[in-house]
Amino acid sequence: METNEILKAIKIKKDVVKLCKKAGKIILDAYGKINFDQKTSSRDLVTQYDKKVQEYLESNLSKKYPEINFLAEESDDLGKVDIYHGEFFVIDPIDGTSNFIHNLKHSAISVGYVKDGEVVLGVVYNPYTKDFYSAIKGQGAYLNAENISVNNLSVKNGLVGYGTACYYDDLRQQAKTIHNLVTDNVNDLRRPGTASLDLCYLASGKFCAFYECRLAPWDYCAGMLIIAEAGGKITDFDGKPLSLEKKCPVIAGNPIAYKELFDIISAVK
Ligand code: LIP
Secondary structure (H helix, E strand, C coil), X not given: CCHHHHHHHHHHHHHHHHHHHHHHHHHHCCCCCXXXXXXXXXXXXXXXXXXXXXXXXXXXXXXXXXXXXXXXXXXXXXXXXXXXXXXXXXXXXXXXXHHHHCCCXXXXXXXXXXXXXXXXXXXXXXCCCCEEEEEECCCCEEXXXXXXXXXXXXXXXXXXXXXXXXXXXXXXXXXHHHHHHHHHHCCEEECCCCHHHHHHHHHCCCCCEEEEEEECHHHHHHHHHHHHXXXXXXXXXXXXXXXXXXXXXXXXXXXXXXXXXXXXXXXXX
């Protein structure tokens, strides 16, 4: 990236971090006051706080950056914006909404900044731990101020994160088949329930790999850059780059574990 693009990304990161800290207070103050509605299924829920955090971020970011558009989970505009031309913030205001509703204290705000289809900045904020995972393209990946990288463990030795893609009835059988096969061929699995943090756990060497049969661009936009900058690999189940205009199956890992998990899943995908 050119110097002026890096300087803009650094400035955006500072503003996103400030706004996430304030938006995080909305999440922390919500307990006991949460109401929710169903979206696409009884498992796919949205609260008034998902919308409140999204509105807060969009209103404040659009004042500072009127030239940057939005692709955000609660706006239902996936596939309706030309994400591959121009500048976009890609936002999941509360990733891990079910965890939030059940007070598991494991949710995140995920913000990606995309220019002409290239993820330039990723920020994932856990308001419960006050941890910021972040990356600017070509500038490394960080947990707060600490540089992070993927581990070098095989799936036989490390922890594999995963999601159940529970919103999608059409994926139930595939998800169960893959889960059974992966369970038999790796050391152990973890399903924490917040995909953006799962991807950051891989980037910071906690997980060696991750998969889920379908996620949305707002789930993985920030995390995919953080993983790449941390030395990991992330693709769809065919080994292709993840789309920013449609939901995709996701597989990710350190270079060793990615190949191992890709080969396991390829046997049944
Ligand atoms: C959720 C992820 C979760 C995944 C779900 C859903 P939401 O995001 O965080 O890990 O398994 O399918 O995508 O809907 O809570 O923002």
